[in-house]
Amino acid sequence: MAQTAGQTAHERAAEWLEHGGLRPTRQRLALATLLVGDGEDRHVTAESLFEMAAGAHEKVSLATVYNTLRAFCDAGLMNEVVVDGAKSYFDTRMDDHPHFFWEDNAVLTDAPKEELEVARLPSAPEGTEVSRVDVVIRLRRNP
Template identity: 65%
Template sequence: MEHQVLQRGSDWLDGAGLRPTRQRLTLAALLVGDGKNRHVTAESLFAKVKEQGESVSLATVYNTLRAFCDVGLLQEVTVDGTRSYFDTNTHDHPHFYWENDGTLTDAPANELQIVQLPEAPEGTEIASVEVVIRLRPKA
Protein backbone atom coordinates (compact mmCIF):
# COMPACT_ATOMS: atom_id res chain seq x y z
CA MET A 1 0.00 0.00 0.00
CA GLU A 2 1.20 3.47 -0.74
CA HIS A 3 2.39 5.74 2.07
CA GLN A 4 -0.45 8.30 1.82
CA VAL A 5 -3.11 5.56 2.12
CA LEU A 6 -1.42 4.09 5.19
CA GLN A 7 -0.98 7.55 6.71
CA ARG A 8 -4.71 8.34 6.34
CA GLY A 9 -5.51 5.04 8.05
CA SER A 10 -3.02 5.75 10.82
CA ASP A 11 -4.38 9.27 11.37
CA TRP A 12 -7.95 7.90 11.48
CA LEU A 13 -6.99 5.43 14.21
CA ASP A 14 -4.98 8.04 16.09
CA GLY A 15 -7.95 10.42 16.09
CA ALA A 16 -9.94 7.80 18.00
CA GLY A 17 -7.10 6.93 20.36
CA LEU A 18 -6.64 3.43 18.93
CA ARG A 19 -3.22 1.83 18.83
CA PRO A 20 -2.27 1.18 15.18
CA THR A 21 -1.63 -2.59 15.17
CA ARG A 22 -0.73 -4.16 11.83
CA GLN A 23 -4.25 -5.56 11.40
CA ARG A 24 -6.00 -2.32 12.39
CA LEU A 25 -3.77 -0.30 10.09
CA THR A 26 -4.42 -2.65 7.17
CA LEU A 27 -8.19 -2.44 7.66
CA ALA A 28 -8.16 1.32 8.32
CA ALA A 29 -6.19 1.94 5.13
CA LEU A 30 -8.72 -0.07 3.11
CA LEU A 31 -11.64 1.74 4.75
CA VAL A 32 -10.47 5.37 4.59
CA GLY A 33 -7.12 5.40 2.82
CA ASP A 34 -8.50 6.97 -0.35
CA GLY A 35 -10.43 9.63 1.58
CA LYS A 36 -13.83 8.36 0.40
CA ASN A 37 -16.72 7.03 2.47
CA ARG A 38 -17.77 3.44 1.95
CA HIS A 39 -20.14 0.72 3.14
CA VAL A 40 -18.63 -2.71 3.71
CA THR A 41 -19.58 -6.03 5.20
CA ALA A 42 -17.02 -7.97 7.21
CA GLU A 43 -16.92 -10.51 4.39
CA SER A 44 -16.33 -7.92 1.65
CA LEU A 45 -13.56 -6.28 3.68
CA PHE A 46 -12.00 -9.69 4.39
CA ALA A 47 -11.99 -10.41 0.63
CA LYS A 48 -10.30 -7.06 -0.04
CA VAL A 49 -7.63 -7.85 2.58
CA LYS A 50 -6.94 -11.19 0.91
CA GLU A 51 -6.81 -9.48 -2.49
CA GLN A 52 -4.09 -7.19 -1.09
CA GLY A 53 -2.09 -10.25 0.00
CA GLU A 54 -2.45 -9.49 3.70
CA SER A 55 -2.95 -12.14 6.38
CA VAL A 56 -5.90 -11.31 8.65
CA SER A 57 -8.57 -13.78 9.79
CA LEU A 58 -12.28 -13.17 9.27
CA ALA A 59 -12.72 -13.21 13.07
CA THR A 60 -10.13 -10.42 13.35
CA VAL A 61 -11.98 -8.40 10.72
CA TYR A 62 -15.26 -8.77 12.66
CA ASN A 63 -13.60 -7.89 15.98
CA THR A 64 -11.81 -4.90 14.49
CA LEU A 65 -14.95 -3.54 12.85
CA ARG A 66 -16.75 -3.80 16.20
CA ALA A 67 -13.85 -2.00 17.92
CA PHE A 68 -14.03 0.76 15.27
CA CYS A 69 -17.78 1.10 15.96
CA ASP A 70 -17.20 1.22 19.71
CA VAL A 71 -14.97 4.30 19.38
CA GLY A 72 -17.20 6.02 16.82
CA LEU A 73 -15.11 5.48 13.69
CA LEU A 74 -17.82 3.45 11.98
CA GLN A 75 -21.59 3.24 12.05
CA GLU A 76 -23.19 -0.21 11.87
CA VAL A 77 -26.28 -0.48 9.68
CA THR A 78 -28.28 -3.70 9.93
CA VAL A 79 -30.48 -4.79 7.05
CA ASP A 80 -33.18 -7.40 7.79
CA GLY A 81 -31.46 -8.33 11.02
CA THR A 82 -29.34 -10.70 8.95
CA ARG A 83 -26.58 -8.60 7.47
CA SER A 84 -24.52 -5.80 8.96
CA TYR A 85 -22.87 -3.10 6.91
CA PHE A 86 -20.24 -0.79 8.32
CA ASP A 87 -20.31 2.82 7.15
CA THR A 88 -17.37 5.21 7.40
CA ASN A 89 -19.81 8.15 7.31
CA THR A 90 -20.91 8.36 10.95
CA HIS A 91 -23.27 11.32 10.53
CA ASP A 92 -27.00 10.61 10.64
CA HIS A 93 -28.20 9.88 7.10
CA PRO A 94 -30.54 7.50 5.25
CA HIS A 95 -29.46 4.57 3.11
CA PHE A 96 -30.58 2.76 -0.02
CA TYR A 97 -30.37 -1.03 0.14
CA TRP A 98 -30.18 -2.47 -3.37
CA GLU A 99 -31.91 -5.85 -3.13
CA ASN A 100 -30.66 -7.09 -6.52
CA ASP A 101 -26.99 -7.04 -5.53
CA GLY A 102 -27.04 -6.65 -1.74
CA THR A 103 -25.24 -3.31 -1.62
CA LEU A 104 -25.84 -0.33 0.63
CA THR A 105 -25.36 3.27 -0.47
CA ASP A 106 -26.11 6.68 0.99
CA ALA A 107 -29.48 8.21 0.14
CA PRO A 108 -29.87 11.98 -0.14
CA ALA A 109 -30.52 13.22 3.40
CA ASN A 110 -31.83 16.57 2.20
CA GLU A 111 -34.76 14.79 0.51
CA LEU A 112 -35.87 12.91 3.62
CA GLN A 113 -38.46 14.42 5.93
CA ILE A 114 -39.42 12.75 9.18
CA VAL A 115 -42.38 14.73 10.40
CA GLN A 116 -43.11 12.98 13.68
CA LEU A 117 -41.82 10.07 15.72
CA PRO A 118 -43.83 8.19 18.32
CA GLU A 119 -43.09 9.07 21.92
CA ALA A 120 -40.56 6.84 23.58
CA PRO A 121 -41.93 4.60 26.34
CA GLU A 122 -41.63 5.97 29.86
CA GLY A 123 -38.09 5.86 31.21
CA THR A 124 -36.48 5.72 27.75
CA GLU A 125 -35.29 8.11 25.09
CA ILE A 126 -34.81 7.75 21.36
CA ALA A 127 -31.12 7.18 20.71
CA SER A 128 -31.28 7.26 16.92
CA VAL A 129 -33.48 6.61 13.90
CA GLU A 130 -32.19 4.48 11.05
CA VAL A 131 -33.76 4.78 7.63
CA VAL A 132 -33.04 2.04 5.10
CA ILE A 133 -34.96 2.33 1.83
CA ARG A 134 -35.07 -1.00 0.01
CA LEU A 135 -34.84 -0.81 -3.79
CA ARG A 136 -35.43 -3.39 -6.52
CA PRO A 137 -35.88 -3.21 -10.28
CA LYS A 138 -39.40 -2.51 -11.46
CA ALA A 139 -41.27 -5.62 -12.58
Protein backbone atom coordinates (compact mmCIF):
# COMPACT_ATOMS: atom_id res chain seq x y z
CA MET A 1 0.00 0.00 0.00
CA ALA A 2 1.57 3.28 -1.10
CA GLN A 3 1.42 6.03 1.48
CA THR A 4 0.72 9.60 0.59
CA ALA A 5 2.46 12.43 2.42
CA GLY A 6 0.06 14.28 4.67
CA GLN A 7 -2.34 11.36 4.91
CA THR A 8 -4.16 11.15 8.25
CA ALA A 9 -4.22 7.96 10.30
CA HIS A 10 -7.92 7.56 9.53
CA GLU A 11 -7.35 7.99 5.77
CA ARG A 12 -4.45 5.52 5.83
CA ALA A 13 -6.64 2.97 7.65
CA ALA A 14 -9.55 3.47 5.24
CA GLU A 15 -7.23 2.99 2.25
CA TRP A 16 -5.79 -0.17 3.85
CA LEU A 17 -9.29 -1.62 4.29
CA GLU A 18 -10.18 -0.68 0.71
CA HIS A 19 -7.01 -2.42 -0.51
CA GLY A 20 -8.30 -5.61 1.16
CA GLY A 21 -11.81 -5.17 -0.21
CA LEU A 22 -13.28 -4.77 3.27
CA ARG A 23 -16.18 -2.53 4.16
CA PRO A 24 -15.01 0.21 6.56
CA THR A 25 -17.25 -0.46 9.56
CA ARG A 26 -16.69 1.61 12.71
CA GLN A 27 -14.89 -1.24 14.47
CA ARG A 28 -12.73 -2.13 11.46
CA LEU A 29 -11.73 1.51 10.97
CA ALA A 30 -10.91 1.91 14.65
CA LEU A 31 -8.74 -1.22 14.74
CA ALA A 32 -7.14 -0.50 11.35
CA THR A 33 -6.21 2.99 12.54
CA LEU A 34 -4.45 1.46 15.56
CA LEU A 35 -2.68 -1.08 13.33
CA VAL A 36 -1.57 1.00 10.33
CA GLY A 37 -2.61 4.58 11.02
CA ASP A 38 0.94 5.71 11.73
CA GLY A 39 2.34 3.91 8.67
CA GLU A 40 4.51 1.62 10.81
CA ASP A 41 4.42 -2.19 10.70
CA ARG A 42 3.55 -3.96 13.93
CA HIS A 43 3.02 -7.33 15.54
CA VAL A 44 0.01 -7.68 17.82
CA THR A 45 -1.93 -10.34 19.62
CA ALA A 46 -5.70 -10.06 19.86
CA GLU A 47 -5.26 -9.24 23.53
CA SER A 48 -2.68 -6.50 22.92
CA LEU A 49 -4.85 -4.92 20.20
CA PHE A 50 -7.85 -5.08 22.54
CA GLU A 51 -5.78 -3.23 25.17
CA MET A 52 -4.68 -0.64 22.57
CA ALA A 53 -8.32 -0.09 21.63
CA ALA A 54 -9.34 0.34 25.26
CA GLY A 55 -6.48 2.82 25.74
CA ALA A 56 -7.77 4.78 22.73
CA HIS A 57 -11.32 4.71 24.21
CA GLU A 58 -12.61 2.53 21.36
CA LYS A 59 -15.50 0.32 22.42
CA VAL A 60 -14.89 -3.11 20.92
CA SER A 61 -15.18 -6.54 22.51
CA LEU A 62 -12.33 -9.04 22.54
CA ALA A 63 -14.46 -11.31 20.31
CA THR A 64 -14.79 -8.47 17.79
CA VAL A 65 -11.02 -7.99 17.84
CA TYR A 66 -10.47 -11.71 17.14
CA ASN A 67 -13.04 -11.71 14.33
CA THR A 68 -11.65 -8.52 12.82
CA LEU A 69 -8.06 -9.81 12.86
CA ARG A 70 -9.29 -12.98 11.13
CA ALA A 71 -11.07 -10.83 8.48
CA PHE A 72 -7.88 -8.79 7.96
CA CYS A 73 -5.89 -12.01 7.45
CA ASP A 74 -8.51 -13.48 5.10
CA ALA A 75 -8.41 -10.24 3.07
CA GLY A 76 -4.62 -10.51 2.70
CA LEU A 77 -3.90 -7.45 4.82
CA MET A 78 -2.05 -9.26 7.63
CA ASN A 79 -0.31 -12.55 8.29
CA GLU A 80 -0.88 -14.72 11.32
CA VAL A 81 2.30 -16.06 12.92
CA VAL A 82 1.66 -18.93 15.34
CA VAL A 83 4.15 -19.42 18.16
CA ASP A 84 4.02 -22.63 20.23
CA GLY A 85 0.83 -23.75 18.49
CA ALA A 86 -1.24 -21.77 20.98
CA LYS A 87 -0.21 -18.12 20.72
CA SER A 88 -0.98 -16.15 17.56
CA TYR A 89 0.62 -12.89 16.56
CA PHE A 90 -0.67 -10.79 13.68
CA ASP A 91 1.81 -8.98 11.46
CA THR A 92 1.00 -6.02 9.22
CA ARG A 93 4.22 -6.45 7.24
CA MET A 94 3.31 -8.63 4.27
CA ASP A 95 6.63 -9.41 2.58
CA ASP A 96 8.40 -12.69 3.35
CA HIS A 97 10.60 -12.18 6.40
CA PRO A 98 11.71 -14.07 9.52
CA HIS A 99 10.86 -13.22 13.10
CA PHE A 100 12.56 -13.23 16.46
CA PHE A 101 10.42 -14.47 19.36
CA TRP A 102 11.75 -13.11 22.65
CA GLU A 103 10.90 -15.82 25.17
CA ASP A 104 11.45 -13.67 28.27
CA ASN A 105 8.68 -11.21 27.42
CA ALA A 106 6.71 -13.05 24.67
CA VAL A 107 7.36 -10.35 22.06
CA LEU A 108 7.59 -10.99 18.32
CA THR A 109 9.85 -8.71 16.23
CA ASP A 110 11.14 -8.74 12.68
CA ALA A 111 14.50 -10.39 12.05
CA PRO A 112 16.81 -9.24 9.24
CA LYS A 113 15.67 -11.13 6.15
CA GLU A 114 18.91 -10.44 4.28
CA GLU A 115 20.73 -12.66 6.80
CA LEU A 116 18.42 -15.66 6.35
CA GLU A 117 19.20 -18.32 3.79
CA VAL A 118 16.81 -21.19 3.10
CA ALA A 119 18.69 -23.59 0.86
CA ARG A 120 15.91 -26.02 0.06
CA LEU A 121 12.39 -26.87 1.13
CA PRO A 122 10.99 -30.39 1.12
CA SER A 123 8.66 -31.18 -1.76
CA ALA A 124 5.02 -30.53 -1.00
CA PRO A 125 2.82 -33.64 -0.95
CA GLU A 126 1.00 -34.43 -4.18
CA GLY A 127 -1.98 -32.19 -4.79
CA THR A 128 -0.64 -29.39 -2.56
CA GLU A 129 1.60 -26.37 -2.84
CA VAL A 130 3.61 -24.38 -0.32
CA SER A 131 1.64 -21.25 0.48
CA ARG A 132 4.09 -19.67 2.91
CA VAL A 133 7.08 -20.47 5.09
CA ASP A 134 7.20 -18.98 8.57
CA VAL A 135 10.59 -18.72 10.25
CA VAL A 136 10.48 -17.94 13.96
CA ILE A 137 13.82 -17.75 15.75
CA ARG A 138 13.35 -18.14 19.49
CA LEU A 139 15.64 -16.02 21.68
CA ARG A 140 16.51 -16.37 25.34
CA ARG A 141 18.70 -13.86 27.15
CA ASN A 142 21.95 -15.22 28.59
CA PRO A 143 21.80 -15.74 32.38
